[in-house]
Amino acid sequence: MNQPALAGRTAVPFVDLGLSxxxxxxxxxxxxxxLVDSGAFVNGPPVAAFEQAFATYCRTADCVGLASGLDALRLALLAAGIQPGDEVIVPAQTFVATLEAVTQAGGKPVxxxxxxxxxxxxATAAEAAVTSRTAFLLPVHLYGQMADMHALRALADRRGLAIVEDACQAHGAERDGLRAGAAGLAGAFSFYPAKNLGAMGDAGALxxxxxxxxxxxxxxxxxxxRSKYRHDLEGYTARLDTIQAIVLELKLRLLDGWNxxxxxxxxxxxxxxxxxxxLVLPAxxxxxxxxxxxxxxxxAEPESLASFLKEREVATGRHYPEPVHLARAYAGLxxxxxxxxxxxxxxxxxLSLPIFPGISESQLSAVVDAVRSYFDRGD
Incomplete structure (x- = not known):
């Protein structure tokens, strides 16, 4: 729930999950x-119910519940036939899981x-990165805004590539008549608790x-x-827990309003x-x-602004201060x-400012007032 204000200030958390x-x-x-009475904790009926509901929401024919967004990305690439060393074009700013999925599936992030x-x-930069080894485009709908999927689909068609969408931050986003998760071969979603559609733990879907x-x-x-104890593939443990499916199906009904x-x-x-x-505001x-x-x-000085806002009980975040191509984990690229x-x-x-369903006008005003006060110091 909302944190108490100090000295008459309106406190603004970065996220308030209690409200959702x-x-x-x-x-x-x-x-x-x-569920406790039924004991159907794994692959219980609520999993299939949520899969059907979320497929309908995404305007796709099917949805597979999974344990995380990373699982969704990795398994999508594997199921789509990625081969060792296949190149997958990814954006230069994203959460590191986008690249982890590629390397864990045996591919090479480009x-x-x-x-x-x-x-x-x-799309122009992506096309310049295509080589004879390129097999996939993996666009990320960063911060909740879709990539230009019409341009990327045209590129994929020209060069014979498959598209897997990283829609982990874009539940319900649309652009040019296309819906996040339905604009490529498959779309991966994360239901980490703070996402627009959040579980009460880790969860994901494709x-x-x-x-x-x-x-x-x-x-x-x-x-x-594919049937019990008949193992056609080398697989994983990446199921969506029944209890998380229950949470997600209930929250899905409210997602459009929250968005x-x-x-x-x-x-x-x-x-x-x-x-x-x-300030350069998001476009x-x-x-x-x-x-x-x-x-x-x-x-120019996001850490300074963040520190100033923290003193005024306004929480912020950094998404993401280290671009993936400069991370130690991917120095080998x-x-x-x-x-x-x-x-x-x-x-x-x-610098990420607070935004969440249920944020009040007084909280938003507190954010604005604190930001203005920071820049007014030099006047």
Missing amino acids: NEPIRAELLEAVAA IAEIGELDYALD ATDDEGLAATVRALREHGQ EERRAAARFLSEALVGVGD IAPGSNPVWHLYVVRT GYAVGSFPVAERLARDG
């Missing part, structure tokens, strides 16, 4: 009690620059129209078996912060309808500082 958990509390407790407007994989791919992912998530609350909060911040200091690409998983501004200036600038200058 409270509406489902009574029904959830009743459903969990029924990094390409992001766009200035949407912070997503730039949405797809490809019946064969869905069947293979279902086998891979459970030791490679609208995020959009309203983003409008408030963008209108109130225009022209303040050196909305033409034809895009983001779901605002994060509201990321840019400023051979990229250096300066390789991707747009992504590096976003990593250096980005």
Whole structure:
């Protein structure tokens, strides 16, 4: 729940999960009690019920519940036939799980620059990175705004590539008539608790129209078996727990309303912060309808602003201060500082302000007032 304010200030947490958990509390407790009675903790009926509901939401034919967004990405690549050493083009700014999925599936991440407007994989940069070994494009709908999927699909068609979407931050986002998770061969989602649709623990899913791919992912998530104790593939333990499926199905009913609350909060911040200091506010690409998983501004000294806001009980985040091509884990890819200036600038200058369903106007005003106070110090 909301943290108490100090000295008359309105405290603003970065995320308040209590506000989204409270509406489902009574029904959830009743459903969990029924689960305890049934003992169907693994692959219980609520898993299939959620899969069907989320497929409908994503406008895809099928959905496979999984243990995390990383599992969804990794298993999608494996089920789509990635071969050792196949190149997968990924954006230069993303959470590291995007690259982990590629390397864990046996592929090689090839990094390409992001766009200035949407912070997503730039189609022109991606095309320049294509080689004879390229097999996949893996765009990321960063911060809740979709990449330009029409441009990327045209590139994929020209070069004979498959697209797996990293939609882990984009539940319900749309752009140019396309829905996140339904614009490629498959779309991976994370239900980490702070996501727009969050579980009460780790969880994920893969949405797809490809019946064969869905069947293979279902086998891979459970030791490679297509029927009990018949192991056609070398698989994993990557199932969606029944209890998380219960949580997600209840929350899914509220997701569109929560996304609208995020959009309203983003409008408030963008209108109130225009022209303040050196802030570069997040842009909305033409034809895009983001779901605002994060509201990321840019400023020359994000740590200084974050420290100032913290003193005023306003929490912030950094997403992500180390671009993936400069992470020690991926030093072997051979990229250096300066390789991707747009992504590096976003990593250096980005600061995430609070945004979540149920954030109040007084909390949003407190964020704005604190940011303005920071920049007014030099006047």
